[in-house]
Amino acid sequence: xxxxxxxxxxxxxxxLFVVSLAIFLLIHLIPGDPASAxxxxxxxxxxxxxxxxxxxxxxPLPVQYLRWVGGLFRGNWGTSLFxxxxxxxxxxxxxxxxxxxxxxxxxxxxxxxxxxxxxxxIRHGSPADRVISAFSTAGISLPxxxxxxxxxxxxxxxxxWLPSSGYKSIADFGWATHIxxxxxxxxxxGFIEMGLIIRMTRSSMLEILSADYIRMAKAKGVSPWRxxxxxxxxxxxxxxxxxxxxxxxxxxxxxxxTETIFNIPGLGKLTLNxxxxxxxxxxxxxxxxxxxxxxLCTLLLDLLYALVDPRVRLN
Amino acid sequence: MQDLSEIRRRLRHEQQQLNIRRYLRNRQAVIGSxxxxxxxxxAVFAPLLAPADPxxxxxxxxxxxxxxxxxxxxxDKLGRDILSRILYGARVSxxxxxxxxxxxMLFGMIIGLCACxxxxxxxxLMRICDGLSAIPxxxxxxxxxxxxxxxxxxxxxxxxxxxxxxxxxIARSAALVVKEQTYIEALQSQGASAARxxxxxxAPNILPAVVVQASxxxxxxIITEASLSFLGVGVPAPQPSxxxxxxxxxxxITKAWWMVVYPGIATALAVMGTNILGDGxxxxxxxxxx
Numbered sequence: 001x002x003x004x005x006x007x008x009x010x011x012x013x014x015x016l017f018v019v020s021l022a023i024f025l026l027i028h029l030i031p032g033d034p035a036s037a038x039x040x041x042x043x044x045x046x047x048x049x050x051x052x053x054x055x056x057x058x059x060p061l062p063v064q065y066l067r068w069v070g071g072l073f074r075g076n077w078g079t080s081l082f083x084x085x086x087x088x089x090x091x092x093x094x095x096x097x098x099x100x101x102x103x104x105x106x107x108x109x110x111x112x113x114x115x116x117x118x119x120x121x122i123r124h125g126s127p128a129d130r131v132i133s134a135f136s137t138a139g140i141s142l143p144x145x146x147x148x149x150x151x152x153x154x155x156x157x158x159x160x161w162l163p164s165s166g167y168k169s170i171a172d173f174g175w176a177t178h179i180x181x182x183x184x185x186x187x188x189x190g191f192i193e194m195g196l197i198i199r200m201t202r203s204s205m206l207e208i209l210s211a212d213y214i215r216m217a218k219a220k221g222v223s224p225w226r227x228x229x230x231x232x233x234x235x236x237x238x239x240x241x242x243x244x245x246x247x248x249x250x251x252x253x254x255x256x257x258t259e260t261i262f263n264i265p266g267l268g269k270l271t272l273n274x275x276x277x278x279x280x281x282x283x284x285x286x287x288x289x290x291x292x293x294x295x296l297c298t299l300l301l302d303l304l305y306a307l308v309d310p311r312v313r314l315n
Numbered sequence: 316m317q318d319l320s321e322i323r324r325r326l327r328h329e330q331q332q333l334n335i336r337r338y339l340r341n342r343q344a345v346i347g348s349x350x351x352x353x354x355x356x357x358a359v360f361a362p363l364l365a366p367a368d369p370x371x372x373x374x375x376x377x378x379x380x381x382x383x384x385x386x387x388x389x390x391d392k393l394g395r396d397i398l399s400r401i402l403y404g405a406r407v408s409x410x411x412x413x414x415x416x417x418x419x420m421l422f423g424m425i426i427g428l429c430a431c432x433x434x435x436x437x438x439x440l441m442r443i444c445d446g447l448s449a450i451p452x453x454x455x456x457x458x459x460x461x462x463x464x465x466x467x468x469x470x471x472x473x474x475x476x477x478x479x480x481x482x483x484x485i486a487r488s489a490a491l492v493v494k495e496q497t498y499i500e501a502l503q504s505q506g507a508s509a510a511r512x513x514x515x516x517x518a519p520n521i522l523p524a525v526v527v528q529a530s531x532x533x534x535x536x537i538i539t540e541a542s543l544s545f546l547g548v549g550v551p552a553p554q555p556s557x558x559x560x561x562x563x564x565x566x567x568i569t570k571a572w573w574m575v576v577y578p579g580i581a582t583a584l585a586v587m588g589t590n591i592l593g594d595g596x597x598x599x600x601x602x603x604x605x
Contacts, residue, residue, distance in 0.1 A: 014442040014445070014446070015442065015445045015446050015449055016446075017446070018442055018443050018445065018446020018447065018449075019446045019447075019449050019450060021446075022446060022447060022450065023450070023458075026458055026459070026462055027462065137587065137590060137591065137594070138583075138587065140590055141534070141583055141586040141587035141590050142583055142586075143538040143541060143542060143582065143586065144542075145541070145542055145545050145558075145561065146561070146579045146582055146583060149561065149564070149565060149568065149575050149579060150575075150579065152568060153568060153572060153575060153576070157568060157569055157572075164568075249451070250451065252451070253451025253452070253453055253454050254451070254453055256453055256454070256457065256542075256546065257453070257542050257545065257546065260545075260546055261565065271454065271457060271458075272457065272546055272548070275457055275458070275460075275461040275548060276547070276548075278461075280461075283457075283458055283461060286454070287450060287454050287455070287458050290450075290451055290454060291449045291450045291451065291454075294449050294450075294451060295449050298449075
């Protein structure tokens with residue numbers, strides 16, 4: 001296990017190198033001069049020259065890259081052109097709403113997706129299976145902004161059950177209000193993931209239910225429920241955990257859309273505002289951070305996987 | 316000699332018949348391709364189908380309700396016909412979906428095949444793909460749009476960059492399986508050139524896996540284009556796209572529900588159609604991955 005962990009940690013280095021290089025090059029790919037792109041059309045040549053100097057655009061690219069990476073290690077992730085505080089502070093304060101929303105989304109997707117997927121597998125081929133499978137296809141086909149708008153239209157505008165937008169922090173407004181404001185964005189964000197989790201649960205349960213040891217258990221006369229939960233579900237759990245972990249990652253990245261609809265001051269909203277205002281260092285920092293989280297989550301999942309299933313380590 | 320080519324022709328014919336039968340028997344594939352064909356038809360013939368110019372503004376008909384004379388699905392805040400805008404919006408979705416999935420399929424296959432056949436390249440190419448796919452796709456697309464600037468072409472470019480690494484991975488792993496087959500070894504021993512083996516003998520055999528992935532990329536491209544336009548970083552404003560109709564609808568959701576519901580249905584139908592087609596194709600072409 002130790003060797004496997006070390007091997008996996010080493011394999012992160014090239015990935016992180018490529019990620020950082022890609023994100024670094026992104027800004028330097030701007031056609032023309034990034035400094036004049038940041039300042040807009042009315043900037044004077046002196047202003048552009050000053051900004052170029054300040055951002056270090058006059059140095060050769062490899063030097064700029066190394067300086068940037070060096071800064072990352074020292075906690076200097078760049079500065080925003082519009083917001084005060086260090087980049088890590090800015091990101092930190094925007095991270096919380098995104099994480100809360102992601103937790104609600106993944107919670108919803110798991111609590112609805114896993115039971116439905118199991119039911120579909122247990123009643124394989126029945127009308128229930130077909131309805132659930134159609135539901136999961138519909139889930140995969142409803143992008144989060146569509147689901148969000150539908151929910152606002154139905155639940156907030158028509159039925160007036162829940163607020164249509166806004167963010168209320170736990171510290172200022174308490175748990176109840178916070179959750180009321182988080183339900184709709186969470187469901188909108190988690191709906192696609194729910195569809196995926198249903199699919200994954202169903203197919204991994206079906207695969208395991210056709211295995212020899214399940215047939216053996218059946219032949220020995222194990223009761224159906226014991227067989228489903230004790231024998232099959234436990235083995236399907238690995239696959240399900242993976243897809244839940246992956247859905248956590250994609251919610252973290254995909255929250256941009258729901259944060260815009262529901263006006264939540266999270267990472268996605270931060271990125272989008274930065275893009276609109278050409279605050280490129282913020283874009284760079286957020287994309288890098290989310291990619292980093294992505295890589296770490298994937299590593300964690302793989303390690304968990306190897307811990308649970310020794311066969312993985314041997315490959 | 317003639318006999319052999321006759322047999323070959325017969326075999327090919329039979330294989331085709333078998334494929335057609337398998338396709339027709341797969342309900343998902345048939346339904347999915349019907350929906351996609353309808354969408355493509357609408358995209359191609361939008362100018363003939365649309366009752367009005369999607370950009371024509373009639374201020375007196377601002378927020379006309381669905382069913383008002385000349386506005387079957389209502390009008391937006393500038394009095395533009397929603398139906399015509401949705402029909403023209405299909406153009407954007409289909410152009411983006413088709414081109415980005417084809418471009419990523421082509422480059423993904425080239426990269427995947429090179430990685431599979433030339434060992435020294437393999438590590439470098441795959442690490443680059445790993446790195447690029449570690450960046451969440453919507454964020455990468457937004458960042459690329461920020462850098463490239465808003466235009467239809469740049470949406471296609473950004474999405475292709477997002478999909479190429481995934482496609483390369485699929486192509487490579489499919490090609491690795493094919494490469495181990497005995498007939499490839501036989502070709503090598505006969506002295507066939509690497510290029511010939513790759514393009515004439517490996518490439519056609521990885522097509523099924525690649526095509527299935529391309530159909531899922533198509534569905535994802537429709538979603539991502541609509542999301543980008545919805546966020547205001549996709550297709551620029553006067554040009555109608557489902558995403559920016561929805562974005563305008565969102566601002567007036569309490570009084571003009573038709574600006575959200577109808578383009579929403581169009582988007583969901585298009586994505587569902589492509590997803591169902593993808594599922595069907597996977598069952599037909601690539602059964603063991605399911």
